[in-house]
Amino acid sequence: MSKEGNVAVRLGLFVLVGTVLLVLGLYLLGSKRGLFSSTITVSAEFRQVGGLRPGNNVRYAGINVGTVERLSIMNDSTVRVDIALREDQAAHIRSNAIVSIGSDGLMGNKLMNIEPGDGPGEPVTDGSMLHTSIPLDTDAMLETLDRTNENLAAITSDLRQLAERLNRPGSVLDLFSDTVLAAQLRGSLSELNASAQAAQSATEQANALIADVRGGKGALGTLIGDPVAEQQVKGLLQQLQLLSDSLSSAAGEVERFSTGLNDPKGLAHALTQDTIVASDVRRSLANLEQGSELLNENLKALQRNWFFRRYFREKEKDLKRDGSPKD
């Protein structure tokens, strides 16, 4: 090859390398922005976007799926963000997905995160409007951090005072160096341990008893576990119910009787409550007693009468023979 030909080859190689590197660099930069793949545009509306810019990455499940295409202020409280999503990736994003604004690490660029929504949904299409969540506000975070710091300072101050009190002579910490108290404490702990063992034993027995009852052992177990006994108990309860009803009815009768007694127009009230009637009755009874005595004398006189003497003698004979008078 001639010298001129050699020069041309070297120059061509040099220019070729430069051009290839240039094209490769432009391709890599362009593919990052999705210039060499078809995209769809979806939108989301925020109250504020916290420094988001066109070109910022959009991530779904942590993978870059597009870029922020345009930001436009719709009104005094709404900023609309148009997102260019790569079409092949957009098939996996549902219309109920939630968009939020975050940052790539503590010092990194702003970016948008798309999170899957709850439940099923249709894949997003060109022009879809996605739901949004409120972005993290750094000022609000710092404000909260400031309050936390103040609380922390107050807690630290209290802890310092507590530590100072604990370090004073005669404080609670002296108890830790008291050997007598330690021995007493050890004894108490030993007794506590024994009590705990006894309680454990009692609990085990109670558990065994409950297990027996559940297993149908014993009278209580039979009562609980036996269906026949259960029916009997039910019958008993029904009879008790009937008895209760009867008692209730009787009580009603008694109440009515009592009411009748209290009725001033009734006979019972006159007998029990009216003092005039009571004296009349008492007098009548005295008359009856007097009449009875007179009748008794008349009967004695009748026994001695010849007309009835024979009858009374036969009566005495029957009584002696049978031990009982004959009618």
Add this chain to the structure above:
Amino acid sequence: MVRGTAAKVTSVLRDAGELMAFAGRFFQQAFHKRFEWREFFRQCYINGTLTLPLVGITAFIMGLVLTVQSRPTLERFGAASMLPAMVAISVVREIAPVITAIIGAGKIGSSMGAELGSMKVTEQIDAMEVSGTNPFRYLVVTRVWSTTLMIPVLMVISDAIAIWATWIGVNIKDDVSWGLFYRQVFESLEFSDFLPALIKSYFFGFAIGIVGCYRGYGTEKGTEGVGQAAHSAVVTASLLIFILDLMAVQVTDILGLN
């Protein structure tokens, strides 16, 4: 003293005006249909291919040094993982274009000033005119076009070399795979980092060529003038590169590309 300063200022302004006129003459001849392709390719080879080793070594060293020196600062902020991104942005935005242009100004500008200067003082340029060849179109237009087109190519290659050196620099203390490294680099880079640098490198190339040719073409005072032309070509081109860089950063800032 005031008279001396005024004379210097007048000289600088006259120089700037003559340079503008020289550039205007270039644009008059630059798109002429009788273009000296053979000389143009020869100049591309000299100004591009033969300059690559020098630019490549410089880019490699700059990438490596910048990485190693940036690491302690970033580690202090707990951001050592951002080293590839930070160095890559620095290299692509500023270091590769300016370093390539400065190396180009040193090597190409001085050689152009010396070559054309010696041709001027030995009256070769006059002889070309006598022989019917347009010396401006043959010597100046081809050289300025070659530097204008080759400096950007050199810059792209030096970008790649510097980023590769950055990867080596990162791996001196860390263990980062090339795949992860280049993803980190291109994740952080944007078109707004690369395109302004590429565009300004064309202006740098043009400045190197036009200043080198202007100084050589206007050489006087014999062999002493040749040395002066080479020297002033390097100084003026370097100064012009920084002025253009300053203007470029203002323009990109106004356009919102920073």
